[in-house]
Amino acid sequence: MKKFEEKTIHSNRLYEGKIINLKVDDVSLPNGHTSKRELIEHPGAVAIIAITPENKIILVEQYRKALERSLIEIPAGKLEPGEAPEYTAMRELEEETGYTAEKLVKIQTFATSPGFANEVVHLFAAEGLSKATNGAVLDDDEFVELMEVTIEEAEQMVVDEKIYDAKTAFAVLWAKQRFSIEN
Known part of the structure; x- marks a missing residue:
């Protein structure tokens, strides 16, 4: 396990573009609570x-x-x-x-x-x-x-x-x- 890892419960892709994608992940936190993460995917x-x-x-x-x-x-x-x-x-x-x-x-x-x-x-x-x-x-x-x-x-x-x-x-x-x- 990675220290302080947030495990993805659900991922929702909102946008797929030429340069970036945007998604919102529901995550399980190390303390057992959940949260949302707005994330941009980029090819580098x-x-x-x-x-x-x-x-x-x-x-x-x-x-x-x-x-x-x-x-x-x-x-x-x-x-x-x-x-x-x-x-x-x-x-x-x-x-x-x-x-x-x-x-x-x-x-x-x-x-x-x-x-x-x-x-x-x-x-x-x-x-x-x-x-x-x-x-x-x-x-x-x-x-x-x-x-x-x-x-x-x-x-x-x-x-x-x-x-x-x-x-x-x-x-x-x-x-x-x-x-x-x-x-």
Whole structure:
């Protein structure tokens, strides 16, 4: 038994979408009482820390409807059915930024919002970057602006809340630590 496990008594799927599903589970609590849990099912995603040979972090700015604002983020994307996270990361890096990598190094996998969603993000560092021959190839509903900034500039963007999402803030912290150790 898992510590503090909540056993599902009944599950009711309310919505099935292209990106998420929504369900409400009735659960039995460790103390014997019952409760409801509103849950989002998500296929998972990847995020890529891409640092140029000039030690600049590649970021993309895009509008995020859920927050009603533009955010500056590291390249990222949703896992497609049957795709390995490494494949998705390489595909998203090229599609969003126009860069390819010689190799990807897995940094960590983490839950984004475990209180209500099962989404996990697989974070990779892209090494040996080079420009792809065909540049960025965005989806029809995707509008991004590419930028390359120093680690110090990225840190300031976190302070200024231009970088506002956890995966990118984590990536900036990771990059700062990595480069302070190497230098």
